[in-house]
Amino acid sequence: xxxxxxxxxxxxxxxxxxxxxxxxxxxxxxxxxxxxxxxxxxxxxxxxxxxxxxxxxxxxxxxxxxxxxxxxxxxxxxxxxxxxxxxxxxxxxxxxxxxxxxxxxxxxxxxxxxxxxxxxxxxxxxxxxxxxxxxxxxxxxxxxxxxxxxxxxxxxxxxxxxxxxxxxxxxxxxxxxxxxxxxxxxxxxxxxxxxxxxxxxxxxxxxxxxxxxxxxxxxxxxxxxxxxxxxxxxxxxxxxxxxxxxxxxxxxxxxxxxxxxxxxxxxxxxxxxxxxxxxxxxxxxxxxxxxxxxxxxxxxxxxxxxxxxxxxxxxxxxxxxxxxxxx
Amino acid sequence: xxxxxxxxxxxxxxxxxxxxxxxxxxxxxxxxxxxxxxxxxxxxxxxxxxxxxxxxxxxxxxxxxxxxxxxxxxxxxxxxxxxxxxxxxxxxxxxxxxxxxxxxxxxxxxxxxxxxxxxxxxxxxxxxxxxxxxxxxxxx
Ligand SMILES: Nc1nc2c(ncn2[C@@H]2O[C@H](COP(=O)(O)OP(=O)(O)OP(=O)(O)O)[C@@H](O)[C@H]2O)c(=O)[nH]1
Ligand SMILES: [Mg+2]
Numbered sequence: 168x169x170x171x172x173x174x175x176x177x178x179x180x181x182x183x184x185x186x187x188x189x190x191x192x193x194x195x196x197x198x199x200x201x202x203x204x205x206x207x208x209x210x211x212x213x214x215x216x217x218x219x220x221x222x223x224x225x226x227x228x229x230x231x232x233x234x235x236x237x238x239x240x241x242x243x244x245x246x247x248x249x250x251x252x253x254x255x256x257x258x259x260x261x262x263x264x265x266x267x268x269x270x271x272x273x274x275x276x277x278x279x280x281x282x283x284x285x286x287x288x289x290x291x292x293x294x295x296x297x298x299x300x301x302x303x304x305x306x307x308x309x310x311x312x313x314x315x316x317x318x319x320x321x322x323x324x325x326x327x328x329x330x331x332x333x334x335x336x337x338x339x340x341x342x343x344x345x346x347x348x349x350x351x352x353x354x355x356x357x358x359x360x361x362x363x364x365x366x367x368x369x370x371x372x373x374x375x376x377x378x379x380x381x382x383x384x385x386x387x388x389x390x391x392x393x394x395x396x397x398x399x400x401x402x403x404x405x406x407x408x409x410x411x412x413x414x415x416x417x418x419x420x421x422x423x424x425x426x427x428x429x430x431x432x433x434x435x436x437x438x439x440x441x442x443x444x445x446x447x448x449x450x451x452x453x454x455x456x457x458x459x460x461x462x463x464x465x466x467x468x469x470x471x472x473x474x475x476x477x478x479x480x481x482x483x484x485x486x487x488x489x490x491x492x493x494x
Numbered sequence: 495x496x497x498x499x500x501x502x503x504x505x506x507x508x509x510x511x512x513x514x515x516x517x518x519x520x521x522x523x524x525x526x527x528x529x530x531x532x533x534x535x536x537x538x539x540x541x542x543x544x545x546x547x548x549x550x551x552x553x554x555x556x557x558x559x560x561x562x563x564x565x566x567x568x569x570x571x572x573x574x575x576x577x578x579x580x581x582x583x584x585x586x587x588x589x590x591x592x593x594x595x596x597x598x599x600x601x602x603x604x605x606x607x608x609x610x611x612x613x614x615x616x617x618x619x620x621x622x623x624x625x626x627x628x629x630x631x632x633x634x
Contacts, residue, residue: 170634173634174634183546183547184546184549184576184577184578185634187546187547187548187549188549188634190549191500191549195497195498253528254523254524257523257524257525257526258498258526259498259522259523259524259525259526259527259528259529260523260528260529261519261520261523261529261531262528262529262530262531263531265530265531265532265544265548266531266532266533269532269533269536269540272540272543272544272547273539273540273543278547279547280547280548281530281548283498283528285498
């Protein structure tokens with residue numbers, strides 16, 4: 168309890184060490200974290216959260232670096248959460264996003280945190296939202312979340328941020344592939360990076376074509392907006408188009424804040440509800456397979472050469488207190 | 495899944511060889527650690543600031559330039575300045591026995607000379623961290 172009050176106090180006083188430690192608590196499921204989050208929660212909700220997603224090597228980190236620069240030029244502060252994959256075999260991870268943002272390390276208005284995906288399967292880590300909440304409570308104006316480079320649509324990020332930027336680049340597939348992977352559906356802003364390379368113009372045309380064919384997302388879905396995502400060309404290498412990208416993000420923000428599609432509060436509430444469901448789901452799964460011996464039940468039942476479905480029914484029956492379904 | 499050891503692998507100084515740093519980063523990852531890899535030419539200030547933001551348990555430096563006698567103490571000082579005295583500072587490179595002894599005697603670091611098996615470094619880090627976690631030696 169002493170620890171908890173001290174660290175929260177330090178966080179509110181602008182101590183970046185406390186910020187870093189609270190994020191570690193979230194990551195390591197430290198038993199003190201839930202109470203700490205409770206303490207800081209009244210200050211959560213001010214930062215605008217931006218997700219940067221897209222296939223490996225599209226330039227997400229380089230672009231994040233450029234975005235940080237553009238944000239700082241406006242005298243706003245920004246925190247970055249950069250997620251990289253963990254090895255499912257050893258649990259180890261090589262977190263290399265930061266290397267593209269090195270010049271930002273000494274800037275007091277910037278905080279950069281690398282996070283391993285750990286046991287999570289999507290493009291985020293389990294503790295991503297918690298980390299964003301801590302950064303938000305610290306007082307950053309903006310937060311950027313760089314997802315793991317997944318070629319497929321990354322839906323988790325939609326639930327964790329306010330604006331999703333999908334980064335593509337020439338040479339890594341055309342508009343059809345982007346459609347196939349569903350990347351267009353998660354995008355609030357589409358960014359064609361590496362515009363210094365051949366093929367960027369072609370990709371932009373492809374994407375604009377593909378977008379015309381796209382039907383507006385269901386406005387009832389979390390984070391939806393009826394706005395057709397703009398396509399922005401950038402070159403992180405040549406620092407081109409970064410202000411346009413920031414402007415596109417801000418324009419999406421204004422669009423949501425005007426509440427033309429749906430109330431921003433309602434959208435954010437929807438995301439919180441999804442988070443609660445996720446936490447409950449995780450806890451249930453842990454409880455189920457750790458203490459209560461269901462693993463043993465599975466083992467013994469499978470011996471009897473009945474199908475996995477029958478075993479599942481047995482287990483559900485005992486957990487939910489209902490008798491197994493009879494066919 | 496419990497706690498994971500977070501290691502910052504850095505390459506301070508002016509020499510342009512990062513093979514050693516990359517090798518050790520890969521080995522530590524394969525030993526289940528989370529390795530934050532930073533690039534070439536890091537200043538001691540940058541290394542310590544990164545260690546703070548990333549809340550690492552360990553800072554490992556690869557120094558081939560011969561400047562280890564100044565760089566290790568400077569990194570240590572920058573860490574202390576940020577309240578990171580608890581961070582395990584280690585490293586290796588082309589460092590003579592005498593220099594190694596001198597640095598260790600001053601309590602600056604735990605060092606590994608040329609020819610140390612990389613797996614041994616990983617094992618040593620793990621043992622050291624397990625010990626510290628058990629004794630709860632990490633301050634807030
Ligand atoms: N020509 C060109 N290359 C770029 C540009 N932006 C990034 N790159 C290069 O593309 C490669 C990948 O860049 P990153 O920023 O690491 O890409 P990423 O999407 O973060 O990669 P992952 O995190 O590994 O998925 C690097 O070699 C960059 O130098 C650009 O605007 N133009
Ligand atoms: Mg990256």
